[in-house]
Amino acid sequence: MNRADKSSDASSAQAVVNRRAFLGRGAQGLGAVALTSLLQPLRVSSAPVPAPGGIRPPPFPPKARRVIWLSMAGGPSHLETFDPKPKLTAMHGQPMPESMTQGQQLAQLQGKKLICFAPQHPFAKFGKNQAEICALFKNIGSVLDEICLVRSMTTDAINHDPAHMFMNTGSQIAGRPSMGAWVTYGLGSEAAELPGFVVLTSLGRGGQNQPIAARQWSSGFLPSRHQGVQLRGKGDPVLYLGNPSGVTREIQGGDIAAINRLNHRHDLQVEDPEIATRIAQYEMAFRMQASVPELMDLSGEGRRTLELYGCQPGDGSFAGNCLVARRLAERGVRFIQLYHKDWDHHSDVKEGIEFKAREIDRACMALIVDLKQRGMIEDTLIIWAGEFSRTPMSQGSNGRDHHNRAMSVWLAGGGIRGGIVHGASDELGYAAVENITTVHDLHATMLHQLGVDHDLFTFKFQGLDAKLSGVEGASVIKAILT
């Protein structure tokens, strides 16, 4: 697709026809639903929405059909989660070896005295391979055989906002498309009544909830319809979803039918292809007005399921969002991103991690178990990652600063080898030293599992063939694939 097409975004009927003919696709989807069907009961449709990115058929057989990305916002410490460092315990209170840190950029610790700070929680062995993770995360430990731990991730940024941008868009410059937008742009959506890219956020209770900009799920220079739609825990789950007071669903449907009828008449006179799209989008909006509340209503979930996740309907927790994520996955949503905030432990990392473990440990396990028992884990790729990690050095008396040279992330499902550990950081957890991986590699690997060659998946923007996986080069992490 040419960059010049973006502003018109299907403004020319002929262009659309040409493009479809070329790609051998029929004119499906938009406008295909008759007005009369507006008030009929909702059904889950498997009619795919065409993918403008033209990645079809995929160059590789896809292993995953959808992604659930768990963004641990604030920067989780790898040293109190997934990367055991007994040597750091031994060196607690001693200066960091200068050879490690000299000449390197730090965040708030820049220019300060650098003292080793021991991991604040014990680690324990889990799974067939007896990998060690922090004992607070015993539920995740119980499904460790499904999980591939990567202990050698690195990122370019060490401040929250640019680091989120880098993790989400592959660039630290604002205005680039987020990965969810890229994926739905490339693969389209299988959800007929929901957006293809959905975002949920939850707050932690430790009190270090940093702000998150809406640009983290923006479509950037890709067509706007690929932007992430946030499902909110409070108020209307989707902005402006609720009818005005005094307007019933039937009346709303009647008004939309009238609008669409008049728009259709107008189209006969002016031949404007945007009108068919407008009609289809009013229909979609109306369907979403029913499908989203139905989606968010967890009252139909059994008691056992709620117990598995450890949530109550409508509690707005990360666990609740994980359950919603499973429901979104069932409904064909392509990219589901959950933000859980409050990982920014500049102080009191010990207590902070206890809060986090209570909030996410059970839920992460539940998501994997639940998807597995429904036969969906094979084609659902789950990725758990912060925007960066934290220093082995102390900040203040009991915290850790931002850090980008060694972080732990994990992947599960979607053709990922479970029960393995990939890469390693040095003995103090300062820098990745073995099988070093980058955010670009992570994006390339995700795209690969979705059947997309990250190097060929481009969009012309400002003179560049822009890619999610960046211009510097990226490699699929083959060693972690089944």
Place this chain on the structure above:
Amino acid sequence: MPLRLTPALTLLIAFASMAVGGAGPPMPITHLRHWSYEPPVKAMVPAGQNGVDTLVRRRLTELGMKTSPEADRRTLIRRLSFDLLGLPPTPRAVASFEHDPAPDAYEQLVERLLQDPHYGERMAISWLDVVRFADTIGYHSDNGHNIWPYRDWIIRAFNENKRFDRFTLEQVAGDLLPDASQQTRVASAFNRLILSTAETGAQKLDYAARMLTDRVRAVGAAWLGQTTGCAQCHNHKFDPFTTRDFYSLGAFFADLEEPIVALPEDGMRVTTPEQEERLAALDALLAEAKRKPDPTEPHTLEKARKERQLYYESLPKVLVSISMKEKRSVRILPRGNWMDQSGEVVKPALPHFLPRPTIEGRELNRVDLAEWLVSRDNPLTARTVMNRLWKQFFGAGLSRVLDDLGAQGEPPANPALLDWLACEFMESGWDMKHMVRCLVTSRTYRQVSVPTMALLTADPDNRTFARQSRHRLEAELVRDNALAICGLLVRRIGGPSVKPYQPEHYWQNLNDPSKGMTELGFPEREYRTDTGESQYRRGLYVWWQRTALHPAMLAFDAPSREECTAERNRSNIPQQALVMLNDPTFVEAARMFAARILGECRGTARERVTWAWQQALQRDPDAGELRTMHELLAERLAFYRANGAAAELLLMTGFAPTPAALSPAELAAWTHVARVLLNLHETITRS
């Protein structure tokens, strides 16, 4: 017939180039021959003819095509009103234009609109996009900053038809001019529109580099039509723009006094002499109270302090450019890496591959940069600005890639025409209104936008401009249009940004309810909805929170203005339907429109529907439209007569009171008629 690139063919070529290794080294490109770096050449146009028409027809003749007929007068005045004012015409204005027998009725209409103060507001929108004007700092905590007087300066500059060269000079270097004034300093706020941060732990070198690159990109976007961003890390792959050019251009801004990692200062007061006198008087009172505390009145000092503070806070302020004697040193950052300070230190310099003046014996400054941007020898600025202007009036640029006239952009559909416009612009003394007039009085502009089948086949994307185009209104205008039709629009120009209804909790991602935000260094953000007149101001005055822009604006593709945006998306997504149907702004607009219909048209239902159609679309409804509305009205009347409570609920949306005399059921039913009308594709389309 020459080979034209149809979309399918373009795609084919793209695929083919992918197959042969699109990621490989770029083809060598002979930069010097690239069209936009050559001086524009003005084609000969016979005296008395509009160059636009001559050159569009010349191209059409070459292709064996013909222009389309002129649109009817109702379409023309609607098109002109949206394009020049961003507002719909009144039915009265349409009728009077339709019946105007004067041979120059059209030209007279154009003149009236060019003199209308809303013209400046309309023209400001795309400029504010391209310089990324917003009310907040953009990164992390995204605090507010004092900037709105700059927006008003832009509006006024367009209304006063400030020469574009002067318009440029005052923005880039308004603080350095020999005749610098309060107003030229307000203009220099341009240099402060960048994103900034106050995040603890953010590194000064990092953000100094970000700010520099942000500014270079802005100059590239707003004036040069060049994507300079690539050169931050490496010489531009396709254009001759080098890393040295990039950092040397950035060095022009190294004199700006500003905090690198901290909240910006309050800025310059934009006050009248009377306001300054009052402030001085309050300062004197405060000093007096400090110097000589009155033991009988223990609160005098506190009172004086508070009074002074309240008054000070109420004064308009704006961040401006202040030049430091001691400039920051600027280095070329190898691969854009700010941690690598080994690169060469560079001085301000103009891009090496473009014509530039020889200035010796002193360091170049921002005045030099501004003068170069608008010098007669600069081949890019006039073309870039005219290409954007063309898009405002014809739907797409002559070169469709508005932000890149470089090798990776698109050659203009009609190079002679873009050159003619660029030359005419410069020769006219950078006269913006002259160029707008030139475009909108052309026959090309006045064509119908409905394509014939033959035209659709021959030129599906309308690259020859053998017809007008049609497109959805911009985000701000979708709002303005509804407010204008329902009668709520407050037409005051300028002032602090406003906060219309916004869904509750929309700013929740900016906040941490579990802890006082101040502890983390940013304020608790609570959206305080404006009441009174501020609720009904035009869209361009809406508070622009970069990290969480008002969702109704966002839904209709208003950019967050974190980056310079020459080209807005023009999407068509379900969120737009949800906004138009359910946003209280639009529900209230429907209610107030219904009140107008009932209050101002005392006739039959048919007459009222016709009257409403005139207000929204400036035409009569046809039989089918009338029938649909009659059916809708009857159903809604029946419902609300049986459900009085539902009617009351519907009528409660929004602050504006409705006349008590109206029957709730009737008003509620007509609210639906109004709602359907406001939601029509035609209502939000400029055709």
